[in-house]
Amino acid sequence: MHSTATFLIEFGAIILGLGLLGRFAGRFQFSPIPLYLLAGLAFGEGGLLSLGASEEFVAIGAEIGVILLLLMLGLEYTATDLVTNLKTQYPAGLVDMVLNALPGAAMALLLGWGPVAAVVLAGVTWISSSGVIAKVLNDLGRVGNRETPVVLSILVLEDLSMAVYLPIITALLAGSGLAAGSVTLAIALGVAGLVLFLAVRYGRHISRFVSHQDPEKLLLVVLGLTLLVAGIAQQLQVSAAVGAFLVGIALSGEVAEGAHHLLSPLRDLFAAVFFVFFGLHTDPAEIPPVLLPALALAVVTALSKIATGYWAARRAGVSVNGRWRAGGTLVARGEFSIVIAGLAVTSGIEPRLGPLATAYVLILVIVGPLTARYTQPVALALTRATARRRAAGTGDAAGSAAPDAPSAERLEADPVERS
Known part of the structure; x- marks a missing residue:
């Protein structure tokens, strides 16, 4: 049995290490998420040193x-914003599902894992990481950008779709009959719909109930309400993340602003712990045998996510810069992918599915913050290079560069477009 002193030493070392890694990342102006994950990988299962006393708390x-x-993301938008975005962006959700779920299903079938494993791996490659993307948007200062509502709409559609998808794969993995699976699905849909209805219809009353002049009492009520709703949602087979997001949506005005200010430090602390925990439970020895399929799947679905974001932002009237930023932001996979893969591993349908999903998510959770930051600059550089090649190919730089130059200039002139 571990002593309290051992727990304090381990957890204190984790927090101190995260702080130092965050300072290092801030000095070079990039997201600390990959460093948090690699730290967890180094000190987790099969790593340099395994933690024991603090593992449950982590x-x-x-x-x-x-x-x-997800709560903090919800606080940025009202219920009206959510409903409007869902109504206008549902085609983007369908495109997202087709472009990103099919590669996972195809890979499982090519590896001979069968149709149930194909449905599972389709979910792993389909769902972007709301947690990682929320942190990236905050780190890069893009919460107010014009393309951010498009990104959030896709994430919300994905999260809400989990209310349908998770009961389906749970029934498939358990071999349940049609009746049992239908009951589970009906409960999940009913709970998700009820929470959304309450957030839209009674958001003002909820905000009035939560509001208080004392920051301490406001913090306790908002945090308690969020954890309560998230726990109930999780118990009823609906994502806890969806419940937390909808609590944020339900709060508005001064309550939302005050809660955002009070909860920001807590979010940063526990978000860092989440990324470390992800790495702690990955054994590095399991990655090499499935690295090539995971890399291939990561490349294909990174490009398909960029295409999804670009198309959705273009449909919403966002500038070219914003389209590339939206696409690059959506690349990261994370918490939902691991949850889905974990269900499959527990059922024992395919022993290689877990390591493949882990390697795939690790690749994209590290690459995702980089694509969010550099997709638009790379697109700008390629646009310039294309314009120069066209000008050189015609031999008339003055004449042929003129039509292409404005597009490159427009890309460069609008690095940050805010709503």
């Missing part, structure tokens, strides 16, 4: 981290 902290990340 696991709980990781769950709270995801909940707070």
Whole structure:
């Protein structure tokens, strides 16, 4: 049995290490998420040193981290914004599902894993990481950008679709009959719809109930309400992240602003713990045998996510810069992918599915913050290079560069477009 002193030493070392890694990333102006993940990988299963005393607390902290990340995203938008975005962006959700779920299903079938594993791997490659993307948007200062509502709409559609998808794969993995699977699905849909209805219809009353002049009491009520709703949602087979997001949507005005200010430090702390926890539970020895299929799948679905974001932002009237930023932001996979793969591993349908999903998510959770930052600059550089090649090919730089130059200039002139 571990002593309290051992727990304090381990957890204190984790927090101190995260702080130092965050300072290092801030000095070079990039997201600390990849460093948090690599730190967890180094000190987890099969790593340099395994943690024991603080593991259970870190696991709980990781769950709270995801909940707070989604709550803070919800606080940025009202219920009206949510409904409007869902109505206007549902075609983007369909495109997202087709472009990103099919590669996973195809890979499982090519590896001979069968149709049930194909449905599972389709979910792993389909769903972007709301937690990682929320942190990236905050780190890069893009919460107010014009393309951000498009990104959030796709994430919300994905998260809400989990209310349908998770009961389906749970029934498939358990071999349940049609009746049992239908009951589970009906409960999940009913709960998700009820929470959304309450957020839209009674958001003002909820805000009035939560509001208080004392910051301490406001913090306790908002945090308690969020954890309560998230827990109930999780118990009823609906994502806890969806519940937390909808609590944020339900709060508005001064309550939302005050809660955002008070909860920001807690979000940063527990979000960092979440990324470390993810790495702690990955054995590096399991990655090499499935690295090539995971790399191939990561490349294909990174490009398909960029295409999804670009198309959705273009449809919403966002500038070319914003389209590339939206696409690059959506690349990261994370918490939902691991949850889906974990269900499959527990059922024992395919022993290689877990390591493949882990390697795939690790690749994209590290690459995702980089694509969010550099997709638009790379697109700008390629546009310039294309314009120069066209000018050189015609031998009339003055004449042929003129039509192409404005597009490159427009790309460069609008690096940050805010709503």
